[in-house]
Amino acid sequence: MKIILAEGDITEQSVDAIVNAANSSLMGGGGVDGAIHRRGGPEILEECRALRASRYGKGLPTGQAVATTAGRLPARWVIHTVGPVYSRSEDRSHLLASCYRESLHVADSLGAATVAFPAVSTGIYRWPMEDAARIALSAVRQAGSGVAQSAVREVRFVLFNPGAYAVFERALEQMG
Ligand code: APR
Numbered sequence: 518m519k520i521i522l523a524e525g526d527i528t529e530q531s532v533d534a535i536v537n538a539a540n541s542s543l544m545g546g547g548g549v550d551g552a553i554h555r556r557g558g559p560e561i562l563e564e565c566r567a568l569r570a571s572r573y574g575k576g577l578p579t580g581q582a583v584a585t586t587a588g589r590l591p592a593r594w595v596i597h598t599v600g601p602v603y604s605r606s607e608d609r610s611h612l613l614a615s616c617y618r619e620s621l622h623v624a625d626s627l628g629a630a631t632v633a634f635p636a637v638s639t640g641i642y643r644w645p646m647e648d649a650a651r652i653a654l655s656a657v658r659q660a661g662s663g664v665a666q667s668a669v670r671e672v673r674f675v676l677f678n679p680g681a682y683a684v685f686e687r688a689l690e691q692m693g
Contacts, residue, residue: 518653518661519671522689523633524682527675528556531591534584534628535618538637541576543583548640553595557588561595571657578683580615582623594627600638603645610652615639617656621667630670635674636681646681650688658692 527535527549535624538549545554545575554561564585569576577583582598598616614672617635636653638644653674660667676682 518657518669520657520661521671521673522682522685523673524673524677524679525675526552526677527633527635528552528590530633530673530675532631532633532671532673533592534594534596534624534627534632535548535587535592535633536582536634536637537595537597538635538640538642540575541578542601543573543577543597547640550559551637553590557590557595560586560588563568565597580612582616582619582621584623584627592633594629596623596632598637600642600644602662603638603643613644613649613652614656616659617653621657621660621669621672624669625667628652630668632669632671633673635675635677636685639681646684647688650685651692652663654685654688654692656659 537553539547577599579599581603582596584594584596587595598615598620601612639646639649657672
């Protein structure tokens with residue numbers, strides 16, 4: 518599995534699957550979520566509604582992932598995952614790592630070979646970028662190795678500004 522860093526808008530990425538930093542309601546929001554629904558069009562929300570009416574009556578739990586169409590985006594699927602809200606008093610790292618692991622699991626079940634991730638939880642959910650980068654990169658790297666390894670060929674982290682890109686670049690270097 519190749520890990521690539523890019524700076525830009527995730528909705529412009531031509532990949533098999535784009536990961537959305539959603540919330541449990543799956544009904545949209547601001548940040549990445551807002552941009553994906555705006556550019557992808559109403560088909561995405563329609564499928565999200567259907568998921569709420571069937572498998573996820575109580576919403577998508579934190580750390581889990583589910584796929585819908587990508588509507589008009591230049592991708593085949595959107596994989597929605599719910600990151601944890603950052604807490605200084607409680608360690609929720611396992612939930613953030615789970616977002617990456619479960620998203621790749623969904624990507625495998627779809628047969629997606631290329632997947633773009635935003636820095637989940639680092640916006641409205643306030644997770645510090647450095648820590649989030651370390652958790653994201655090691656979760657993805659772990660999923661790409663070992664016996665039950667993911668078949669995803671390329672994971673692209675799409676960072677929204679130069680600062681976030683630099684943090685991910687440093688974290689990747691430090692991992693060796
Ligand atoms: N492309 C790539 N990255 C983006 C984009 C974009 N178009 N827009 C925002 N980002 C970056 C932010 O700068 C941040 O670093 O994505 C990261 C995640 O930020 P959020 O989208 O705010 O996601 P998160 O912190 O996980 O909060 C999720 O926000 O929009 C709501 O419905 C969503 O309630 C949920 C919450």
